[in-house]
Amino acid sequence: MTETIHRPGAVSSTPLVVDIPRLDTPHPYVRELPSDDGHQHIELPSGHTAICLTSHVDVKTLMLDRTASRALCNVDGGPSFMPTNWAPEVLINLDAPVHGVVREFVSHEFSARSMAGLEPTIRTLADAAFDALDTAAEPDIMTEVFRLVPAQVVCTLLGISRDHAPWMNELGRRIQLARRDEIPLIVDSWIELYGWVQHLVADDSDHDDSGLLATYKRRARQPEFAAVDDTLISGTVMGIVLGGDNNVATMLVKTLYAALAHRDLYAQVVDDPALVPDLVEEIMRLMPLGTPGSFPRELTRPLHTSAGTLPAGAIVYPHINAANRDPAVFDAPLEIRLDRPRGRHLQYGYGMHRCMGSALAQTELIAILTRVVTRYPDLALRVAPSDVEWDLGTGLRRPAALPVDLGARRIV
Numbered sequence: 100m101t102e103t104i105h106r107p108g109a110v111s112s113t114p115l116v117v118d119i120p121r122l123d124t125p126h127p128y129v130r131e132l133p134s135d136d137g138h139q140h141i142e143l144p145s146g147h148t149a150i151c152l153t154s155h156v157d158v159k160t161l162m163l164d165r166t167a168s169r170a171l172c173n174v175d176g177g178p179s180f181m182p183t184n185w186a187p188e189v190l191i192n193l194d195a196p197v198h199g200v201v202r203e204f205v206s207h208e209f210s211a212r213s214m215a216g217l218e219p220t221i222r223t224l225a226d227a228a229f230d231a232l233d234t235a236a237e238p239d240i241m242t243e244v245f246r247l248v249p250a251q252v253v254c255t256l257l258g259i260s261r262d263h264a265p266w267m268n269e270l271g272r273r274i275q276l277a278r279r280d281e282i283p284l285i286v287d288s289w290i291e292l293y294g295w296v297q298h299l300v301a302d303d304s305d306h307d308d309s310g311l312l313a314t315y316k317r318r319a320r321q322p323e324f325a326a327v328d329d330t331l332i333s334g335t336v337m338g339i340v341l342g343g344d345n346n347v348a349t350m351l352v353k354t355l356y357a358a359l360a361h362r363d364l365y366a367q368v369v370d371d372p373a374l375v376p377d378l379v380e381e382i383m384r385l386m387p388l389g390t391p392g393s394f395p396r397e398l399t400r401p402l403h404t405s406a407g408t409l410p411a412g413a414i415v416y417p418h419i420n421a422a423n424r425d426p427a428v429f430d431a432p433l434e435i436r437l438d439r440p441r442g443r444h445l446q447y448g449y450g451m452h453r454c455m456g457s458a459l460a461q462t463e464l465i466a467i468l469t470r471v472v473t474r475y476p477d478l479a480l481r482v483a484p485s486d487v488e489w490d491l492g493t494g495l496r497r498p499a500a501l502p503v504d505l506g507a508r509r510i511v
């Protein structure tokens with residue numbers, strides 16, 4: 100194979116997200132429909148009509164409404180971007196008040212403080228993966244590091260053998276890519292992965308006594324959590340398995356791809372690794388995991404938006420990717436800038452369903468990417484950015500592989 104090392108000279112202009120080949124995300128809906136009521140009407144891939152909220156303020160208003168229902172959407176033939184439903188007991192599909200009980204049941208272990216304690220383990224796992232990458236004839240950092248380490252972290256958290264990591268990651272990938280032409284594959288993969296999760300929850304012999312599985316089983320015996328049975332624990336663990344693994348891999352690879360495709364970004368974080376959190380924040384602002392960045396809701400009471408009032412029964416989509424480019428909040432929103440104030444994007448959602456794993460994701464993204472830039476200051480793509488292959492799924496949209504030249508300097 101002839102290889103081109105893509106190591107252009109320093110480019111100092113502020114990069115635009117739309118200028119980096121394939122990085123930017125197309126709209127997730129089929130088409131916009133005509134409307135004269137001030138709201139944007141769209142057709143979902145499921146064939147339903149929905150209202151698409153695009154401003155930062157309106158997206159937050161919807162996501163703060165605890166009566167907007169996910170459960171009513173997650174039914175056979177319901178409004179969806181995805182070609183299949185997920186189990187009703189998965190956290191994102193629960194409504195109040197059960198959602199609140201389960202969220203309280205699981206959240207403690209996902210706090211920023213708990214996740215900071217996990218950082219040394221993340222670094223150790225990442226270093227082992229980088230050591231293996233160093234010996235690869237044709238290094239692919241996506242396959243050998245980004246799809247492996249977050250999956251190993253999930254196994255560690257759950258208290259199960261890390262040998263499960265590659266298998267778990269591949270099944271999660273098939274489910275989350277959610278290509279409409281692969282429904283039998285999605286269903287089979289779901290049955291296999293969720294069957295395994297249900298078995299782990301039911302049978303105490305397959306996990307250790309200190310991980311989340313053991314913790315949740317013990318906690319479920321407390322009187323205040325009497326409503327939390329094995330089904331709800333399984334749904335929650337499935338959310339951790341699906342979200343904790345491929346979501347992190349997706350943002351790792353998109354962030355590194357963006358930085359290497361516009362090499363000045365990479366040079367900046369090599370010069371000052373303290374900028375890694377800013378790079379992570381900015382690519383997170385601009386990049387949903389797949390084409391949609393969130394799930395539609397059905398209103399159970401009217402919702403007041405900046406354009407008027409939406410009635411109960413309306414299907415509403417909070418278009419996070421549009422909100423994160425709202426010029427009222429983000430100056431020159433398409434520019435990738437490392438000096439923006441942090442903490443305003445909505446890519447982890449907002450309100451009751453705000454991502455349970457955001458602290459885990461942030462800890463992993465910052466720890467692993469900081470290790471990349473300090474260990475491989477000369478890292479470069481081995482192919483032109485436009486030749487990087489992508490997985491173009493609904494739930495996950497990302498480079499399928501990231502062939503890299505590790506460079507002459509390796510600072511281990």
Ligand code: HEM
Pocket residue numbers: 190191192202338339342343344346347350387388392393394395445446447448449451452453454455456457459460
């Ligand atoms: C890496 C980047 C990640 C992004 C961009 C992300 C994004 C999101 C978003 C936008 C939501 C809310 C969706 C909505 O309201 O429609 C969400 C919910 C959720 N995420 Fe994440 N996520 C990430 C990582 C993770 C990780 C590492 C976990 C592992 C625990 C996780 C587990 C969950 C769960 C369980 C929910 C449902 C929360 C609830 O309904 O209360 N996610 N995520």
